Amino acid sequence: MTGSAERAAALLDRHPRALAEAMEGFGVAEAAAPRGLPVLEVRAVSNPVGPRDRAAWRIGDALAALTEAFGKFTPVLESWNRHDWHDD
Structure with missing residues (x-):
């Protein structure tokens, strides 16, 4: 997780292709995984990685993007079959 320019630079050195950070979905x-359950994470980016500049955050835009995305999920999720995501 970043919170400073120094931490962002250190992580960028380790992961030069990363465009965003997320901890919750990984958890x-x-x-x-050990329960064989599928996971779908949908995220919208509201602020860049680096120093916490809350004035620059675009939370409204991120929520609008999520609202639009969720409206498109129903047909996709309804088309999934349980056997498509189980290994057994």
């Missing part, structure tokens, strides 16, 4: 995926 959910780790918990679901």
Whole structure:
């Protein structure tokens, strides 16, 4: 997780192709994996990685993007079959 320019630079050195950071979805995926459960994470980016400049955050835009995305999920999720995501 970043919170300073120094931490952002250090992580960028380690992961030069990364465009965003997320911790919560990884935790959910780790918990679901041993149970054979599928995970779908949908995120919208509201602020760039680096120093916390709350005045520059675009939370309204991110929420609008999520609202639009969720409206498109129903047909996709309804088309999934349980056997498509189980290994057994």
